[in-house]
Amino acid sequence: MKIRSLLSTILAAVAALGLAACSEEKKPAAAPAAAPAPAKPEPLKIGFVYVGPVGDAGWTFAHDLGRKAIEARFGDRIKTTYVEKVPEGPDAERVIRDLVAQGNKLVFATSFGFGDSMAKVAKDHPDVFFEHATGFKTAPNLRVYEGRFYEDAYLAGVMAGLMTKTNTLGFVASFPIPEVLRNINAYTLGAQSVNPKVKTKVVWVSAWFDPPKETEAAMSLIDQGADVLLQNTDSTAVLQAAEKRGKYAFGWDSDMSAVAPKAHLGSCVLNWGVYYEKAVGEVLAKTWKTEETKWGIKEGVNDFVKIPEFVPAEVKKKVEEAKAFLVANPGAVFRGPITDNTGKVVLQKDQVADDKWKGEVNFYVKGVEGKVPSGK
């Protein structure tokens, strides 16, 4: 009896551990290459560190499309590897060190929380190039890149402002950080640019990913009169809630048109491949240098796509015009005069927001209801 129970405990534990382990590294890089063929140059080995599973939609999926884009572009001159579901924190450092030990000379880490780990490993390996998405720490061999996500939110706002019947928009938000507040504000500004009567209601779910909670938040916004929703959470739940209730919503981070054919008004997508091609090209040409890249609609990292057939032609035209405007004036979403929803002027007339301003957004613009949550 004793031995049997001991055995079964061990079995259960092993099963659990085994699962945890194999969920992590799906595609380990090939073992150190055998003696290379003399004539052909060694391919550049590139490692990607993903925070989530690749899946079929969302943030990590978009990065993996970028990885596939460079594979298609550079063929056998490069060799890519990825590790998915890497938790932010000490484990990330181990994964990044592993990738370097396997001979990767260029490493992309695709989540904010990998910053410290990247900085540490970069210091120890000056011959390897490191690229960190949405980060802010740089070093001679570590640079950062991100998209101008708020430009997508602005275009969604233009569409929403024209399609709303109740003049009430809804936003399902994750956490009150500048990144997210910029999106809420840009969504509202976009809508107001075509429909000054629009107001936006915001619900915070305090999660990046919790589909039932996202559904509940979307439902309560709809119950309160919102009829076009945007979210910056990571699942398709908001779109599906809108579909069920006969309202409108958008895809975020990747093309989500398939999940809600009647509710989907367009998807805010990320084409990281554009940037990844540049980065790999620079490493191959030995012109890589450290910098901060913030690309948007103009450069093609951000895009607003899959506007459905049922949208009236003049609405579609207005959205295209707004897109052309952003291509001509990158970053012009936040151009004064902008007042916050207490009436304070936060950006003077004709002033265009700089990076510092955008990094410190802690207010709602006029037209957003309520107050930014804070501990105070």
Place this chain on the structure above:
Amino acid sequence: MNDLALLLAATLSAGTPLALAGLGLCINERAGVVNLGAEGMMLVSAVTGFAVAFHTGSDLLGFAAGAAAGALVAAGFGFLVIWLNTNQYATGLAVSLFGGGISAFAGIDYVGRQLTERLEHAVPGLSRIPFLGPALFRQHALAYGAMAAALAIAAFFYRTRAGLVLRAVGESPDAAHALGYPVRRIRLAAVALGGALCGLSGAYLSVIYTPLWVEGMVAGRGWIALALTTFASWRPGRVLLGAYLFGGVTMLQFRLQAQGVQLPSEFLGMLPYLSTVVVLVLISRNPLRIRLDMPASLGKPFFPGT
């Protein structure tokens, strides 16, 4: 008024998955077995239910498959803890991790798939009564199923001989054994039935409530159901009440936010947990009653013939 009706309706649908899982765990624990694997069972059933509903186009088959998957995982757990006498807590945790992993693995191909069109639900006739119609009679059938299940389980526990035997097994398996009852088999049946209800709850989440499958989509509701069962002092009516309370306050805080109430959202986010614990502790504060309600052999292994 209309707002209140919508809030009530949202409360019922948000409380249903918690109520179903909580009732299942209530049966488990009344028979003396703690199953910490609820989250894992719900995930396995969510993916099974979604897959079956996706391929057959039938929600009903989806629910059946979800319940069957929950019962199957629970039976595996039951075999380990009842026959091999592994530690219930450790095994439950293992089931939870296992369920999370295997559901993610099995569900890879179902991420981003969509089910046939989801319809608004309404009880014919009754749903048109002013106020009460929108508040109470526009739910999915399973929402009423959860209420019926709570009644049925309460009647089973306190009004039937079989219910008495099940509780006896949870109180004193040795006495039940001495009277000739097959303690292990009864416990296994209770565990499987509890698993089936957890499974139904998981399938409700992936087929009706949030009609999609993504890894980890249950997002902690299994753990909430476990806590609910304990705070409800293992009484089906209170489990139901607690589930609605939790769902109701969750929905209320979203509404307060959308109306621009000036409270930190983190504080509002905490409210459902806080209020549910406070209310359930208050109504079950009689220590004698808690002692009477708590299955005396909860979590303890049973060795026949010692």
